[in-house]
Amino acid sequence: MRFKLSAVVLGLLAAAPAFAQSNFQPGVYLSTDIGRASISSKYVDDSGDATLSAAIGYQYTPALGFEVYTRGLSLNPFRGAFAEAGYYPDSHYGIAVLGTARLDQHFSLYGRAGIGRTNMRANRNALGDRDETDPIVGVGAGYHFNRNWSLNLEGSYLTKTEVTLLTFGVRYQF
Numbered sequence: 001m002r003f004k005l006s007a008v009v010l011g012l013l014a015a016a017p018a019f020a021q022s023n024f025q026p027g028v029y030l031s032t033d034i035g036r037a038s039i040s041s042k043y044v045d046d047s048g049d050a051t052l053s054a055a056i057g058y059q060y061t062p063a064l065g066f067e068v069y070t071r072g073l074s075l076n077p078f079r080g081a082f083a084e085a086g087y088y089p090d091s092h093y094g095i096a097v098l099g100t101a102r103l104d105q106h107f108s109l110y111g112r113a114g115i116g117r118t119n120m121r122a123n124r125n126a127l128g129d130r131d132e133t134d135p136i137v138g139v140g141a142g143y144h145f146n147r148n149w150s151l152n153l154e155g156s157y158l159t160k161t162e163v164t165l166l167t168f169g170v171r172y173q174f
Helices: 002-019
Strands: 027-039 049-061 064-072 087-102 107-122 130-144 149-158 163-173
Touching: 027 064, 027 149, 049 163, 087 130, 107 149
Parallel strands: none
Antiparallel strands: 027 049, 027 163, 049 064, 064 087, 087 107, 107 130, 130 149, 149 163
16 A cells, blocks of 8 residues: 555656646746744744745746745844853845646645855854854745746755744745
8 A cells, every 4th residue: 555655646746747837937936935933942942933034036947946035033042141142043045946846737846955144143242143054955835826926835944053944925926
């Protein structure tokens, strides 16, 4: 049974381009997302905080796109005289490549791989802020209303700073 299910899933993914719209046109897109950022750290409250992001990208082929993005992480540091001095991630910007598999005319799955800079804020005035080079990976699903408008749900992970993001957003392709 497990083998049959794996074969069906692999067959659907291999056939995904056949389901895709035949009238694909490459183009620039804009997207914005809102969601939650969370981290396990001794410097940051781990309850999860709002994150906002914006991106401009180019959909080169039905399966390949590139984007430049920025994300505000809005994580709350532990404040107070007894908290240990340290750094917490505050914002992140970078570039990413997105691989997309269209399942049919409306649904798609995608993966993200990229690199960026994460601004690390100090929780003490005596410490200076710093930046870290931070890879990002993610997976998501999209629902396409038409060629221009789509909604996306994505889970991403900043690998060096160990920030987990769960976002929901809208995308407009020109």
